[in-house]
Amino acid sequence: VESAGERGLKLMLDVAPQSFALEHRFVEAAPDCFTVRRETPMGIVDPRHPASPQGTAMSRVADGCGERLRDFWAPRIASYAELGVAGFRAVRPSGATADLWGRLVTAARNANRDAIFIADVTGVPRPDVLDLRGAPFDYTVNSLAWWDFRSTWFLEEHDALASIAPPIATVEAPFSTRLAERVRDNRGLRPAYDRALHAAAALGTGILAPMGVE
Numbered sequence: 001v002e003s004a005g006e007r008g009l010k011l012m013l014d015v016a017p018q019s020f021a022l023e024h025r026f027v028e029a030a031p032d033c034f035t036v037r038r039e040t041p042m043g044i045v046d047p048r049h050p051a052s053p054q055g056t057a058m059s060r061v062a063d064g065c066g067e068r069l070r071d072f073w074a075p076r077i078a079s080y081a082e083l084g085v086a087g088f089r090a091v092r093p094s095g096a097t098a099d100l101w102g103r104l105v106t107a108a109r110n111a112n113r114d115a116i117f118i119a120d121v122t123g124v125p126r127p128d129v130l131d132l133r134g135a136p137f138d139y140t141v142n143s144l145a146w147w148d149f150r151s152t153w154f155l156e157e158h159d160a161l162a163s164i165a166p167p168i169a170t171v172e173a174p175f176s177t178r179l180a181e182r183v184r185d186n187r188g189l190r191p192a193y194d195r196a197l198h199a200a201a202a203l204g205t206g207i208l209a210p211m212g213v214e
Contacts, residue, residue, distance in 0.1 A: 001084035010086035018095025020057045027057040033065035074107035081108040087116030094128035098135035105136045137165040145170040169204025
């Protein structure tokens with residue numbers, strides 16, 4: 001945090017309170033609060049060593065599990081905020097309820113009143129996105145990077161996101177094929193990025209750009 005501040009940067013962390021590793025002690029302590037998604041181990045298996053469980057445990061929020069999830073995450077998020085973390089990007093936030101997010105945001109802002117929360121709902125079905133209305137997010141993240149500049153779904157998404165918090169625009173997909181790879185002719189590279197950056201500036205409250213855009 002200090003090193004980032006010395007360079008004029010602020011540190012933010014990704015947080016996905018609904019997702020845990022299978023071997024996490026919280027999953028072992030409250031197995032009834034999780035749905036397990038197992039994965040097939042990759043590579044050569046060494047018979048001399050037991051294989052670690054692979055997959056993800058997705059938390060439930062019903063039957064008292066939401067309170068246990070809050071009690072687990074709230075002090076941790078508060079401690080990060082107290083240490084100087086400027087904010088948090090909620091990854092697929094529909095896995096938690098608006099009420100739970102409200103409690104986590106409150107915990108962070110009790111430690112750092114300027115803590116920012118961004119709801120990254122890219123790829124989340126529209127009904128699940130709308131369920132987040134009422135959660136105290138500062139910003140949402142739109143799907144500009146996937147828009148063809150013609151389809152009407154982007155305008156519909158904008159209205160849905162705006163009902164939660166102002167949307168930040170994605171210049172290009174953070175964890176997918178980069179824009180440069182989709183432009184076959186190098187002569188079209190600069191115009192493609194110019195269009196993406198101008199569109200993001202016009203259609204978003206801010207810009208989310210992965211490393212390398214510069």
